[in-house]
Amino acid sequence: MVLKKGRFIIEDLENVQINIGNITGAEVEEEEKEKEKKEAHGPTISPGIHGLRDWDRRLLGRYEPVYSPICDLCCYCTYGKCDLTGNKEGACGINMEAHQAREAMVRTITGASAHAGHGRHLLHYLIERFGADHPIDVGPSNIKAPNTQTVLGIRPETIGDFIPVLNYVEEQITQLIATAHAGQEGSALDFDSKALHAGMLDHVGMEVSDIIQISCLGFPKSDENAPLAEIGMGLIDSKKPVLLVIGHNVAAVTYIIDYVEENELIDKIEVVGLCCTAIDMTRYNISAKIVGSMAKQLKYIRSGIPDVIVVDEQCIRGDVLKEASKLHIPVIATNDKIMYNLPDRSNDDINSIMDDLVSGSQPGVLLFDFDKIGELAPELTLKMAPIRKEKGYTALPDDEEFKRLTSSCSRCGACVIACPQGLDIDVAMSDAAGGDLTLFEILHDKCVGCGRCEEECPKGIPVLDVIEKAAQKVIREEKGKVRIGRGQIGDPEIREEGRNLVLGTTPGIVAIVGCPNYPDGSRDIYDIAEEMLKRSFIVVTSGCSAMDIGMFRNEDGKTLYERFGGRFLKGNLLNVGSCVSNAHITATTIKVASIFAGRNIDGNYEEIADYVLCRIGAVGLAWGAFSQKALSIGTGCNRMGIPVILGPHGPKYRRAYIGNPYDPEKWNILDARDGSSHLMEPAPEHLLISAETKDEALPMLAKLCFRPGDNSLGRMIKLTHYIELNEKYLGELPDDWHVYVRSEADLPLAKKEMLLKILEQEHGWEIDWKKKKIIKGPFRRPDVSFQPTNVPRLCKGASV
Amino acid sequence: MAQKTVDTTKRAVPFDKANVPGPKMAKPVKAELAGKIISKAKRPLLIVGTPGADTGLPEIIKTFNSKSIPVAATGSCLKALKQADVEATYVNLHALVSYLKDPKWKGFDGNGNYDTAIFIGHTYYYASQLMSTLKNFTTVKVISIDRHYHPNAQMSFGNLNDDDFRTALKIVAAQL
Ligand code: SF4
Ligand code: SF4
Numbered sequence: 018m019v020l021k022k023g024r025f026i027i028e029d030l031e032n033v034q035i036n037i038g039n040i041t042g043a044e045v046e047e048e049e050k051e052k053e054k055k056e057a058h059g060p061t062i063s064p065g066i067h068g069l070r071d072w073d074r075r076l077l078g079r080y081e082p083v084y085s086p087i088c089d090l091c092c093y094c095t096y097g098k099c100d101l102t103g104n105k106e107g108a109c110g111i112n113m114e115a116h117q118a119r120e121a122m123v124r125t126i127t128g129a130s131a132h133a134g135h136g137r138h139l140l141h142y143l144i145e146r147f148g149a150d151h152p153i154d155v156g157p158s159n160i161k162a163p164n165t166q167t168v169l170g171i172r173p174e175t176i177g178d179f180i181p182v183l184n185y186v187e188e189q190i191t192q193l194i195a196t197a198h199a200g201q202e203g204s205a206l207d208f209d210s211k212a213l214h215a216g217m218l219d220h221v222g223m224e225v226s227d228i229i230q231i232s233c234l235g236f237p238k239s240d241e242n243a244p245l246a247e248i249g250m251g252l253i254d255s256k257k258p259v260l261l262v263i264g265h266n267v268a269a270v271t272y273i274i275d276y277v278e279e280n281e282l283i284d285k286i287e288v289v290g291l292c293c294t295a296i297d298m299t300r301y302n303i304s305a306k307i308v309g310s311m312a313k314q315l316k317y318i319r320s321g322i323p324d325v326i327v328v329d330e331q332c333i334r335g336d337v338l339k340e341a342s343k344l345h346i347p348v349i350a351t352n353d354k355i356m357y358n359l360p361d362r363s364n365d366d367i368n369s370i371m372d373d374l375v376s377g378s379q380p381g382v383l384l385f386d387f388d389k390i391g392e393l394a395p396e397l398t399l400k401m402a403p404i405r406k407e408k409g410y411t412a413l414p415d416d417e418e419f420k421r422l423t424s425s426c427s428r429c430g431a432c433v434i435a436c437p438q439g440l441d442i443d444v445a446m447s448d449a450a451g452g453d454l455t456l457f458e459i460l461h462d463k464c465v466g467c468g469r470c471e472e473e474c475p476k477g478i479p480v481l482d483v484i485e486k487a488a489q490k491v492i493r494e495e496k497g498k499v500r501i502g503r504g505q506i507g508d509p510e511i512r513e514e515g516r517n518l519v520l521g522t523t524p525g526i527v528a529i530v531g532c533p534n535y536p537d538g539s540r541d542i543y544d545i546a547e548e549m550l551k552r553s554f555i556v557v558t559s560g561c562s563a564m565d566i567g568m569f570r571n572e573d574g575k576t577l578y579e580r581f582g583g584r585f586l587k588g589n590l591l592n593v594g595s596c597v598s599n600a601h602i603t604a605t606t607i608k609v610a611s612i613f614a615g616r617n618i619d620g621n622y623e624e625i626a627d628y629v630l631c632r633i634g635a636v637g638l639a640w641g642a643f644s645q646k647a648l649s650i651g652t653g654c655n656r657m658g659i660p661v662i663l664g665p666h667g668p669k670y671r672r673a674y675i676g677n678p679y680d681p682e683k684w685n686i687l688d689a690r691d692g693s694s695h696l697m698e699p700a701p702e703h704l705l706i707s708a709e710t711k712d713e714a715l716p717m718l719a720k721l722c723f724r725p726g727d728n729s730l731g732r733m734i735k736l737t738h739y740i741e742l743n744e745k746y747l748g749e750l751p752d753d754w755h756v757y758v759r760s761e762a763d764l765p766l767a768k769k770e771m772l773l774k775i776l777e778q779e780h781g782w783e784i785d786w787k788k789k790k791i792i793k794g795p796f797r798r799p800d801v802s803f804q805p806t807n808v809p810r811l812c813k814g815a816s817v
Numbered sequence: 818m819a820q821k822t823v824d825t826t827k828r829a830v831p832f833d834k835a836n837v838p839g840p841k842m843a844k845p846v847k848a849e850l851a852g853k854i855i856s857k858a859k860r861p862l863l864i865v866g867t868p869g870a871d872t873g874l875p876e877i878i879k880t881f882n883s884k885s886i887p888v889a890a891t892g893s894c895l896k897a898l899k900q901a902d903v904e905a906t907y908v909n910l911h912a913l914v915s916y917l918k919d920p921k922w923k924g925f926d927g928n929g930n931y932d933t934a935i936f937i938g939h940t941y942y943y944a945s946q947l948m949s950t951l952k953n954f955t956t957v958k959v960i961s962i963d964r965h966y967h968p969n970a971q972m973s974f975g976n977l978n979d980d981d982f983r984t985a986l987k988i989v990a991a992q993l
């Protein structure tokens with residue numbers, strides 16, 4: 018018998034368990050496995066920082082980094098501050114370009130670390146609770162961990178198999194952050210390659226996090242019919258005791274939910290969540306409710322409705338404790354990422370902790386013992402509710418105070434200048450003083466709840482509270498539904514739809530992801546999703562975007578999740594889950610390459626990313642991206658060959674990857690059949706870019722689904738949507754539509770004649786009108802056997 | 818009737834208070850001078866953002882058309898500009914700044930890249946952030962004739978109220 022790493026239980030010896038870790042036999046076996054893998058698999062098993070540098074350079078050669086400094090100074094070391102304006106060099110020799118690339122890289126690494134740290138925390142906990150040999154179960158799939166397999170060449174079967182995966186991610190993150198130390202890397206391009214590496218690592222870290230929680234916590238497993246959860250401030254019964262959880266790491270919250278259920282408190286207490294913990298909590302137990310996205314944090318706390326707040330990690334405001342204690346809401350911090358200078362009470366008796374919190378002698382506690390959290394949080398909520406409700410704690414002004422506050426506004430505009438959205442708060446104040454709340458009701462959805470306005474008001478007006486008070490009528494109507502996170506796309510779904518996607522008959526996957534720093538309110542992403550769904554795109558969503566999409570209803574009172582199916586099929590809307598579930602989006606493209614195209618994915622990142630870039634019309638939209646995590650998710654998509662559009666706040670990330678369609682040198686592609694080089698249409702045109710408005714983003718989404726591998730039917734369908742969306746939202750034919758025409762078969766049927774005329778008259782193409790055929794014009798003809806690639810070694814006859 | 822005057826150099830502080838980029842910030846410019854500089858530019862390009870479709874602005878933008886200054890319609894203002902008979906070409910603003918820093922780009926007319934970029938009617942933070950690309954990595958002269966002070970331009974109006982903004986634009990137009 019060969020001894021393997023794992024856990025043995027010896028029969029008849031109760032409570033005796035032998036854990037086998039790194040014993041020599043197991044090591045030898047591992048080494049043999051590694052050797053086998055290296056022989057049979059792709060060239061980059063667990064690539065180091067430079068392992069995929071060639072691929073990055075191919076991407077960055079076509080999609081040039083465009084830097085937009087948010088600050089012209091560098092204050093990174095004690096030589097500084099250095100003024101780098103105009104691409105000058107600082108004292109260490111770094112110039113503005115490289116510094117900006119470094120800044121963006123550091124943020125990408127930060128995002129990747131947040132997910133990897135989350136994954137490591139969960140992995141420790143789940144291994145302790147379920148054992149390292151707990152099997153992975155993500156639903157009906159043989160490819161269980163596509164990102165892991167593609168990056169590391171590992172095919173995990175148990176949650177313990179993810180230990181070396183996270184070891185790798187963590188090692189790489191350490192190496193990457195080391196390069197940010199002043200006085201070494203001087204190349205912007207190499208910083209960008211490193212950022213792309215961090216983005217790729219992020220998708221592995223996210224994948225680990227979500228797969229292990231799906232496998233252990235009973236989350237939906239590739240379930241197209243995952244149930245609908247309730248979402249919205251208007252749905253929460255504030256008469257009941259309300260327990261609010263905020264964050265991203267659901268581990269502790271599961272204990273709370275179990276306790277509530279076991280003690281039959283479900284009808285007595287409202288367990289509600291904000292941000293991704295809320296999403297994952299409903300994946301664990303559908304009885305939980307979602308308040309909403311990150312933007313609702315301060316607003317909801319200020320409402321005074323929560324009786325207790327539990328925080329875990331990631332996108333949580335730094336002032337939760339301060340704000341909560343003003344309203345006598347005790348805070349329980351459960352994760353060492355956020356400790357708010359609170360005392361660690363993990364070893365104390367629950368009753369004594371409870372007493373201190375109820376009396377207010379401590380505004381909050383740090384508690385790492387999940388069993389205690391599970392009991393304390395609901396019991397404390399039951400105790401706090403009558404006390405708090407009797408006192409009527411809320412930050413919102415009453416009617417009289419509201420009048421006084423709005424009338425005291427001097428319209429100085431300081432709040433407007435402070436507001437990241439530049440909202441017309443001053444005008445709304447004077448309207449409200451005159452009794453008209455309309456503008457405030459509109460601003461409520463556009464306001465991202467940051468509180469910057471209040472910091473500046475010389476009259477001390479609590480602006481956010483005034484907005485929220487004014488918008489009470491609207492808030493009461495905030496009632497939506499969201500299909501809870503379904504997890505991965507299953508192999509059978511890929512088998513069914515992969516072909517349509519690659520050939521283009523399903524026009525594309527639009528992934529609407531990321532945070533709620535929207536430029537013009539959350540309704541935009543609902544509108545975008547609806548438009549693309551009606552056009553048969555597959556819309557995939559996650560995190561805060563998934564929540565906000567569910568906040569709006571049509572005239573029949575139905576949300577998009579009720580109107581569109583949840584299967585991986587054209588015209589379906591799929592919520593994959595929380596932030597960490599974004600890994601399933603890149604995973605989907607990997608699966609298509611493997612299942613539909615039969616590509617070997619193990620340790621074969623470059624080939625797979627090349628396939629995705631050339632063939633799979635997938636595009637991301639991070640319309641309200643604000644966090645470092647959103648940047649790393651997007652950057653990971655970019656390395657995998659998936660373009661991403663950001664909202665107008667996006668350039669604050671400091672760099673984009675933009676294609677220059679007029680430069681023929683950038684758009685050469687190889688035919689893998691013989692290695693010949695061909696000029697191609699700019700498809701996709703950009704890798705990372707921003708748009709100013711949703712009306713601009715919509716045609717861009719369709720355009721970024723073009724791929725050089727489209728067949729004629731697919732190209733015709735994609736071109737139809739691009740043209741129609743451009744006409745609808747920008748009022749005319751796009752001026753580059755002809756670039757995507759390779760033959761008459763690519764032309765939208767309904768407009769064929771008209772478009773042929775334009776090609777002849779405006780672009781000088783030669784048309785055979787009898788046959789309605791293009792004789793001369795396009796720089797490339799469609800060829801069904803064409804095998805586009807950007808990687809010379811993948812061409813026939815190439816010396817590898 | 819005499820032209821109303823307005824001092825566009827007042828309140829020259831970043832409209833988004835924290836948007837202080839560094840030691841080099843836009844010089845506040847009078848509307849008349851802005852108009853003169855634009856009229857003297859060899860290869861000017863007017864860059865309009867989505868709020869540029871607001872009432873009245875397309876009429877001013879048309880003046881640029883009449884002086885053969887090309888108009889880039891960024892964001893989603895194209896539809897409204899067309900309806901107002903403005904001649905403009907759609908381009909994404911992020912892509913445009915990338916093109917502007919590329920010597921290989923020959924402009925919309927194929928005659929070469931632009932030397933002066935005039936910004937009007939933009940989402941403030943978006944334009945500001947993308948002007949920083951032009952400021953740091955190009956020699957393009959950026960003149961903001963928008964209603965808020967843009968520190969990343971080379972020259973900019975201060976923060977103006979609506980009336981003053983419109984008056985200022987008329988003064989600019991008169992100089993073209
Ligand atoms: S890292 Fe370089 S550019 Fe930055 S402050 Fe130090 S010396 Fe100056
Ligand atoms: S809280 Fe809302 S209104 Fe106030 S500054 Fe932030 S976004 Fe603007």
Ligand code: SF4
Pocket residue numbers: 425426427428429430431432433442443446473474475476477478480
């Ligand atoms: S800062 Fe205060 S006083 Fe000034 S406009 Fe805003 S709310 Fe009114």
